[in-house]
Amino acid sequence: MLVVRQAGPADIDALMELAYLSGRGFTSLPEDRGVLSERLLLSQASFAGDVLPRQAWFVLMLENTETGQVDGLAAVKGGVGIQRPHFSFRVVTMEQYSSATETRFDHKALVLVNECGDCSEVGTLFLRPGKRQSGAGSLLARSRYLLIGTERDRFCDTVMAELRGWFDDADNSPFWDGIASKFYRLPFEDADRMITSTDGQFIRDLAPRHPIYLELVNADARDVIGAVHRHGVTAKRMLEKEGFRHSGLVDIFDGGPTMTAPRDSIRTLARARMLPWRVGDVEDAELALLSTTAIQGFRATRAPARIGADHVLVSSATLALLGFNDGALVQVSA
Incomplete structure (x- = not known):
């Protein structure tokens, strides 16, 4: 049988294996033993109640009790943007009108924002290849909401989920290549690693401070804004079934969408x-x-x-x- 249980330091080898299997762009699951070991210690302290609610990070493991193998993981954060800002791009429409020419233009643009400080987060949903059938993914995903349901007041009124953005068949991110890399000028892997292994100061230092007009962006990058990685399509559908909707925010590195829902309206929790x-x-x-x-x-x-x-x-x-x-x-x- 399959059971979802809390993770702890003893799960580091299983977590590292899943990190290697997750592939490029899975920011919340870096191939870094030190980072993941610290996360498991934080998870252990969070389940024990030794961490402030908004600083808690709960890691859940999906275990096959017959084989003892860990087939997947998921996570819940009590809050985001606590120790550092949580930056996103908001897709906005900017209206421009000229009375002299009686001409109006609506421009789509990306604007850097920090709007998720009052959200809890569900994420890091990953299943071992070949184990994504028979309701295992649904069990793992929905267990996050039941975790929230055990002590709802420990979590924010709004719950968010970030989905991995689109990568092409060569495992490259058109959004990174066409937009984000112009500001950070780092290989994607280095920037991705620095999100979880540093305090994020490089984002504050290098992120664009002015709107990025999408008419000036190449079509390959523009067309994948808000698009989901092929391995994240099922996760997106499950979120939608639970009542999550697009927030208009996208990830600053790969352009993946951020979805949100009122905590108590999430279908699993409401029922x-x-x-x-x-x-x-x-x-x-x-x-x-x-x-x-x-x-x-x-x-x-x-x-x-x-x-x-x-x-x-x-x-x-x-x-x-x-x-x-x-x-x-x-x-x-x-």
Whole structure:
């Protein structure tokens, strides 16, 4: 069976393997053992409640309990833009009118902004190739919302998600090549690495301070603004199903879209309930998303369950997978 569980320092080898598999442009999963080790320590402290809510970074692992293999990961940040600004480009329309010629032009432009300081973030959704079927991706993605649902007040009223931008068949980013690289003048890999391994001062120093008129940008770069990487199409659809919508913001390096949703309107959260569990026959029951009800020791799975008005019926195997050994509530979402 598949279970989503909290990550800790012992997961570093599995996390490094997934980082290598994730490919170019997966900014939140760098191939850097030192950075990832620090992140796992932060995750451990976050689950233990030793970190301020807005500084928490929860890493979740999708584990196959039959093989012990970690097949994917996801993450939730309590807040963004806490220790440094979270820069994005906003796509805006700039109107220009000449009374002398009675001519009006609407220009599309990119404007550097820092607008995400009041958001929590779901991200780093990655599944091992060949493991993206049978609902594994949905379980992993939706478990992030159930984590938020355990203690909603620890998270912001708005939740954001950044999707990896478009890369061509040669694994190059037209947005980086045609726009961003003109300002940073670094190889993409170096800039990508510096996002997670430095304080981001280079962004403040080098980012454009004036609007970038898109008429002046080559078509290859212009056409991929807000486009999603081919491996991120399914993730985008899952976000849309949960109620996320385009915010008008794009990533400053690869042009990938930022999507947002009100926390309590997220479909999985809106349908989630805390109910007492009972053990019973669920052989023909519908599958449901189930989780523990606290951040510390968080676990989630998808299993047959009968959801009633005042309780949920589950199997003893499901309870064991979630780590229950006595009477307690379970969080459930259809």
